Amino acid sequence: MRNLLVTGGAGFIGANFVQHMLQTYPDYRIVVFDKLTYAGNLNNLKPVADHPRYAFVQGDICDAAAVRSAIKQYDIDTIVNFAAETHVDRSILDPDAFVRTNVYGPYVLCEAAKDLRLERLHHISTDEVYGPIPSGRFREEDRFNPTSPYAAAKAGGELLVLSYFRTYNLPVTVTRGVNTYGPYQYPEKAIPLFVTNAIDDQPLPLYGDGSQVRDRLHALDHARAVDVVLHRGTLGEAYNVAADMEHTNIDVARRILRLLGKPETLIQPVADRPAHDVRYALDAGKLRALGWQPQIDFEQGLADTVRWYVENEWWWRPLKSGEYLEYYRRQYLERERTLAAEVLKS
Ligand code: NAD
Ligand code: TYD
Numbered sequence: 078m079r080n081l082l083v084t085g086g087a088g089f090i091g092a093n094f095v096q097h098m099l100q101t102y103p104d105y106r107i108v109v110f111d112k113l114t115y116a117g118n119l120n121n122l123k124p125v126a127d128h129p130r131y132a133f134v135q136g137d138i139c140d141a142a143a144v145r146s147a148i149k150q151y152d153i154d155t156i157v158n159f160a161a162e163t164h165v166d167r168s169i170l171d172p173d174a175f176v177r178t179n180v181y182g183p184y185v186l187c188e189a190a191k192d193l194r195l196e197r198l199h200h201i202s203t204d205e206v207y208g209p210i211p212s213g214r215f216r217e218e219d220r221f222n223p224t225s226p227y228a229a230a231k232a233g234g235e236l237l238v239l240s241y242f243r244t245y246n247l248p249v250t251v252t253r254g255v256n257t258y259g260p261y262q263y264p265e266k267a268i269p270l271f272v273t274n275a276i277d278d279q280p281l282p283l284y285g286d287g288s289q290v291r292d293r294l295h296a297l298d299h300a301r302a303v304d305v306v307l308h309r310g311t312l313g314e315a316y317n318v319a320a321d322m323e324h325t326n327i328d329v330a331r332r333i334l335r336l337l338g339k340p341e342t343l344i345q346p347v348a349d350r351p352a353h354d355v356r357y358a359l360d361a362g363k364l365r366a367l368g369w370q371p372q373i374d375f376e377q378g379l380a381d382t383v384r385w386y387v388e389n390e391w392w393w394r395p396l397k398s399g400e401y402l403e404y405y406r407r408q409y410l411e412r413e414r415t416l417a418a419e420v421l422k423s
Contacts, residue, residue: 084160155196
């Protein structure tokens with residue numbers, strides 16, 4: 078029996094990971110520990126809600142007493158940390174929570190793992206710690222160059238985790254994944270935002286000229302990568318997780334519109350994101366050497382994801398209300414105005 082505490086497990090990738098692990102390992106117990114911020118959602122865990130080997134604890138990873146109490150109560154031996162503030166645009170508007178959850182949070186988890194002598198702390202990091210790369214691919218030993226408060230805070234949190242291996246011999250591993258898509262992704266990120274807007278015949282706000290490139294990894298392939306590193310990774314090491322399925326943002330927007338039979342006139346250029354990274358790309362050779370490879374091709378994965386949003390309005394429609402609408406206005410009205418001012422000036 079292995080007892081996993083999956084922090085941030087009520088979020089997008091965490092929930093896909095929980096479902097994958099319960100299906101794959103008949104003797105693992107999974108305890109989700111999640112603060113349930115605007116991005117956390119128990120509906121993401123609905124498919125496993127009644128599973129006999131699953132439990133849920135509401136808590137903040139920055140709260141050392143709550144973390145330790147959950148570890149003791151459930152006899153946890155392994156933490157897998159997905160918990161984070163994750164949206165780059167929100168980190169630009171309001172970085173405070175990012176510094177707390179993405180830097181102080183991993184510190185609290187490291188201290189708990191050290192004091193309670195856990196077998197493993199696996200930390201989920203991101204390709205964004207490396208910053209942009211116009212051509213070529215980053216390898217694990219390349220230097221960090223984060224450009225947004227989100228990415229900088231993720232870099233800080235990850236470096237703390239790795240420092241606990243070197244300083245205290247804490248058994249840690251890290252994965253740095255590329256842009257991930259799939260079911261249960263909060264509709265602020267580009268793909269679910271574009272899909273749900275398109276379903277409602279609303280504009281798809283495209284930053285700048287849409288030429289930025291992202292590698293697109295399906296959430297289940299991301300979950301399988303974490304599984305592989307958890308079981309076969311070397312302690313103290315970080316592993317890139319890449320799909321090698323690069324697309325520009327405008328190409329992704331057009332594909333979504335084609336899949337839904339909607340006109341390209343729905344694409345609405347808006348002012349660019351400050352410090353918008355032109356391209357992210359990673360070399361995942363180190364992870365592939367452990368036997369992992371992506372199984373879901375982007376064309377199929379995107380079609381399945383679009384269908385999932387079409388068939389699961391019950392999941393996303395309630396999310397596009399209240400705080401979301403306030404954020405949306407703040408975020409996009411300003412961008413439309415900025416673009417209009419730029420056009421007038423030129
Ligand atoms: P998400 O925003 O969908 O979910 C984050 C989850 O963390 C939510 O359930 C939220 O309630 C929880 N959370 C936030 N603050 C917390 C706190 N202080 N204590 C406990 N729980 C808290 O995020 P996601 O897209 O699933 O990302 C998961 C992880 O993967 C993050 O660490 C992110 O940096 C990383 N990542 C994401 C992507 C991507 O494209 N989505 C790519 C690479 C890496
Ligand atoms: P996003 O999904 O926010 O992921 P990340 O910033 O972590 O890569 O954005 C993906 C790409 O899509 C990124 O280049 C920014 C762009 N984008 C838009 O053009 N319009 C949008 O409304 C959003 C949210 C993102």
